[in-house]
Amino acid sequence: MSFEPIERTNSYYNESLLSIDKKICNLLNQRKVVQGKNIFFPPDEVVSCFAEEYDLQEEYLQSIFTTMAMEASLKPMVVPVEFKKYVPVLKMYENNGVIYTVTFIRQYANASVLYLDTDWEEAKENSEDNYNPDLFELSINDIYDCRSEVGGGTTGHMSQNYIISPSLPDDVSGIELIFKEPGRPFKVNSTGFEFTIKLG
Structure with missing residues (x-):
């Protein structure tokens, strides 16, 4: 931003x-x-x-x-340069019938790009049970700056991209990704929902 x-x-x-x-x-x-x-x-x-x-x-x-x-959202965003490799991950977290999945990470010379996929079974049209997907903030630790680049989706699926700088190590074992629902003012009725996906 x-x-x-x-x-x-x-x-x-x-x-x-x-x-x-x-x-x-x-x-x-x-x-x-x-x-x-x-x-x-x-x-x-x-x-x-x-x-x-x-x-x-x-x-x-x-x-x-x-x-x-x-x-934090006003800091200049790092632009990934010099693609190096894909790092397979395939880790997921399930909550109330919604599955959050990280399938792979793109490695660049100066950053990593991570994709969070959210999938759910859509209920009947206009049902109160329909899932209302959220865009999540990502944090790892004090070493890494995590910025959401873009997010969007269709019925039953949403994907959100994150730019992480500096780049993650090629061996991501033990790294914990903390996804958290944004709080006020970005979402007035925030529930504070968060979940962790541990890599490796």
Whole structure:
């Protein structure tokens, strides 16, 4: 994900704002350190209190906390180059009649590309029992950056691609892939569902 640079109406900057802006950046960094890889949002009632105390709009504050949760998705995405080989995996996880499968990994000089397939038996049309597939976030450990590239599917099947950098070793034995349903703000009614597929 990326954003176009903001088109500025003028280049003037009030230097008296510099110390304030520096404090804001310092606090953003402090918050990032405390929360780690988790994403935390103040409860709505807390945001309401903040808005009243500091004379700010609630929606404005909600948008700020939402933007803070997006930093990782704004990092430049690695573009895989120099294809090397396929690494067969064929590992799966089943939950409530839904099968999640990793069949293989594409190895490149600077990254790996992993594919997660989701398959389920579709119920009758307009049935409440129909499975509503999710796009998952992938994490491994602090060494690897995992970014979802694209996802999509058809009735009873969905596939999602991930770019992992640096590239995984050719021997992936013991590596654990942690797939997690995105939380708020990306999915308001998140159940927190996650599962692990161990390779090798």
